[in-house]
Amino acid sequence: MDLKPDSDKNQYASLETIFKDDGFPDFKWIDPEQIVVAQWVRMKCMFGCPNYGHKAACPPQTPSVTECQSFFNEYSDAVVFHLRLQNDNPEERAEWYKQMAMKFIELERRVFLAGFERVFALIFGGCYLCQECKSERSLCILPEKARPAPEGLAVDVFSTVKKLGYQISVRTDYTQVMDRYVFLMVR
Numbered sequence: 001m002d003l004k005p006d007s008d009k010n011q012y013a014s015l016e017t018i019f020k021d022d023g024f025p026d027f028k029w030i031d032p033e034q035i036v037v038a039q040w041v042r043m044k045c046m047f048g049c050p051n052y053g054h055k056a057a058c059p060p061q062t063p064s065v066t067e068c069q070s071f072f073n074e075y076s077d078a079v080v081f082h083l084r085l086q087n088d089n090p091e092e093r094a095e096w097y098k099q100m101a102m103k104f105i106e107l108e109r110r111v112f113l114a115g116f117e118r119v120f121a122l123i124f125g126g127c128y129l130c131q132e133c134k135s136e137r138s139l140c141i142l143p144e145k146a147r148p149a150p151e152g153l154a155v156d157v158f159s160t161v162k163k164l165g166y167q168i169s170v171r172t173d174y175t176q177v178m179d180r181y182v183f184l185m186v187r
Helices: 007-022 039-046 065-073 090-113 157-163
Strands: 026-032 080-086 118-123 178-185
Touching: 007 026, 007 090, 039 065, 039 118, 080 090, 080 157, 090 118, 090 178, 157 178
Parallel strands: none
Antiparallel strands: 026 080, 080 178, 118 178
16 A cells, blocks of 8 residues: 655655564555544453553553544554564563564654654553553653553554454464564654
8 A cells, every 4th residue: 555645755665674674574554544443442451451450551541542543543654564473482472572562662763763753653462661560651660662552542453454454363372373563653
């Protein structure tokens, strides 16, 4: 999907080079209007996620669903990155999440320095930067790096990535391959 005006093609091509150089070759551009924001996602956070109320970058520490929709409406371009992991060891998975979060935080910084001042990453799984979260934004020890998961901003990841042709399904056990998605709001 080509969302970029001709005048911006070089600038966007340089972003794609950054993405690939940083080790993220599997990505697709998306019009933020195509990002599905839904109240049911917030309900699943509230009544089904053990992180609800226990992580500084998770609900209820995130904006309301209506505010989340307004946030996405302020953007004209976004990127969805696809990552895969097959690992049934919970400690190794958590470490991989943390490593990926740090890489995407650095990617966000590089995109910012490339002239995209509004760039903002939504990283799968929520914030895994600290071993023990303070659970309140005001107490967060890494507030400049903590990022919500797409679901933390009420994004229906399943519906959104299917629009892009990506595979996604509910895993029935931890030995199955995990498809994970990061949303990078660009402009």
